[in-house]
Amino acid sequence: MNLINTLVKNALLGTSKSAVSKSELPEAIASLIDTQSVDQEELLLKASGMAFSYRDAGFQHPTTEPEHVDVAPEETKPYTSSAALEILKRLQRDQLDDLIIHWLSSCRQAGYIAHPAYIPGFLASGTTDLTVRQYLPDVLGARGQWLARKNPDWAYLNQPEDHLWQHGKHEERKAFFKLLRKKEPVNARKLLSTTWSQESANHRADFLAFIRHGLSNEDLSFLESCINDKSRKVKSEAIKLLMLIPESSLSKKLIITAERYLQARKSKSLLGFGKESLAFEPAPIDLAWEKYGFPVESLDKQFTHEAYFFNGLLEVVRPSFWNDHLGLSSDKMMMILVKDKALKKFIPALVKATALHQDADWAKAILNMVYAEQEVVIEALSDLLPSLVTALSNEDKQYFFQKSIHHRAGKAGIGLVEYLNLCDFQWSLDFSKQALVKLYNNYADRGIQHYERDKFYRLNASLNPDVLKQKSIVLPPDGERRQTWRENMEKLFEAVELRKLINEAFNSK
């Protein structure tokens, strides 16, 4: 409206410098103002008042050409139930990120989609959180893809899966590759091969480290090609990985080299039950192994050059090989080694190999020795107890929990809650109760430290939900406050309950 612009201009300059002329006013307005009785300021104010009211009361919105309305395609999947939405609201309000991931994962698995009101929030999270992002194409449905097309920040949702790999920053690419390797190991390795030659040495080493997840024979040719990499870091990582694949030629060569150094002996006895023993048999060192990083000269007084070389091999040879080669069980071998003054120095190398190859049988044999308080084995654990526990079967994890192995390991031990965090499977009700009672006995009195809170909270993923009916087993007696214990238990039980509610919301059709 030109009149308003003119009046604004006059007002800016001031009527003392730029007066309004009645002739500038439209007749409809001018006729209503008695110009004889008003001064310049009043004329401007009254004319403006009428112009604003005139515009407000007669505003016409511009009509646009009937344009093609971009409508989101119809959804093919059903929306989640209102119960599931109520839970999601609660999770978002309390910022329970791990449970939001569980919600997303359950939603995807059950074949539902989130209500449109949640799409902008999830798309915004997905810009920085790749874990959230992986669920969004399924959970946000057609409406999510439609909306994401309208905001360049959310373009990722409609881009091909490897877009981030091709265009992302190194940290984003690492996170992407790590997730893809977990989900689709073969495709991940194929993708890495496509850009391998353009990656810097440090980046190559970073990506190679993730290949350990889902390692298989299919990775052989790729890893073998990496042995000749210019970068020492890459080469060393590739060798480590090849040694983890029994079918690799390097692994086979390693075994052929190692097997001659250790032999089983059986002494004769009258009843035919000979005593079994092991013997280290020095053999010439094959210097060709030096290029793979194996030491060919001893750096430790208690080792000869040959023994030191063998010790290096022992650290990476899969421990189960020795069972086949020597015809001895893991337990038997451990028993022999701890008693043999000359051979006990090789125990740390075996512990390392067990941790590296995640051998459940050997891990159990080693931890049995720890339980028997064999000092030499406890010392050999160094900081590898968590890796050995991870290698155990679920049944053995519970067995060693009952044996309080975390405590038995002395200096190499870990906290009870750390141990339970390693038991990352769905616990039975019985085990859940045992775990809670033991936690109560260990922590209720002394309280839970700030740095331990997350570890306590994470147990919600493993605890059996039926334990919610038996919370009283970990409640301090009346009159005892034990505040941090109470608070942390409350938080833990709330998370268990929410997890249960999420499962129920998505499983009830």
Place this chain on the structure above:
Amino acid sequence: MNWTEDQVLQLSPDASSTKAGLTQAKKEKWLILHKNDKAIWGEIKGSGKTPYQTVIDINNVAFKCTCPSRKFPCKHALGLFLVYARSPEAFTDKEPPEWANKWLTSREQREEKKKAKSEKPVDEKAQAKRVAAREQKVAEGIEEVTLWVKDLIRNGLVNIPERAYEFWQSTAARMVDAQASGMAAMVRNLGKIDYTGEAWQEELLRQLVRIYMTAEGYKRLDSLPDNLQEDVKSLIGWTYNQEEIKAQDGIRDTWQVLGRTDEQEERLTTVKVWLYGQQTQRFALLLHFFAPGQPRQVTLVPGMVMDASLAFYPGSVPLRALIKEEFGTEAFESLSGLQDFNALEHECARIVAQNPWMDEIPLVVESVIPVMEDKQIDLVDRENRKAAVSSTFDKSWLLMALSGGKPLTIFMIRKGSALLPLGAWSDAGYHLF
């Protein structure tokens, strides 16, 4: 009605109460949980020997707790209400115990007393004397503000953005002295204009004109129609005795709570609750004012529907109202609105013609499609008329997501020529922005 967690949490007076309330929202914490058709009540262990007793009137929402907290509602009341929203089955039906019954009965009695009190005759002589004294003071203030506006116009507005914040404050303070608090607020609002933006010149002139026209209207008050007189007096800051307002005939309807906005004015918080009557098809605005630290007792939250009788303040387009009597809460339904922007503008023109000062017009418009271009959102009606959404609207993506390119019914406020959506109906119900 079925309460949701969101609705309950909106009753919380502040963030720390929300957090504390959530810690009490665990049914195991409650020693007893009972209900009848009027109330829910429970007992929870506190720091003392005897448990705290909490009762909530769920029809005409009100709280009572024996804890010493000065927050209202306290964390126990919030916690109890949250437990009810999450797991109503955890409450067993029972007759209220004596402590709960005492409070519920006293509430009923208070309501009756209030009603009886409001029926008492007013001392009209004394009232007229008070009014005359005030009118004199206001008239002096009005003369002063008129001169002040004219001075500004004479000298030009171009240098206004460089002036200090106090520039407005001194005039606003004089208006407070003149018992023209509404006029003082209008002057203070001049300081809230975004002087770094492009359109401050027009907005400043518009607001100065509003002040001038209000002042001029007041000077000619006797010549204005009765209702317009009330509009002008209300703008000046003429307050009304709430009991007198409530003494009028109420308008009973099922009122949908469509929106709630909190505005900070000086140290005072104004909570605006927008209602829409399903049968009368009219809007109502409830205003609540809170001083710093004062517990906020706003029990109406968007998404609820109240069967109530409202008493409206006088005016040419009566909007502001008080709850005269509540009869209960009901489930929320969709409602019909204006068909297109043509109808919207006709409605706005009708209102502006009656009350040219009305700067916030509530509207429900059907079949509106939000369209986004370069992150700018517009609304398109069924006749392809396009209207700009206010630049202060920060939920554009949510609005787009709810629509998916399909028409929505939207509750909005027209401020100037821009539209500010406050809520929308989608397949899954009403969403508040």
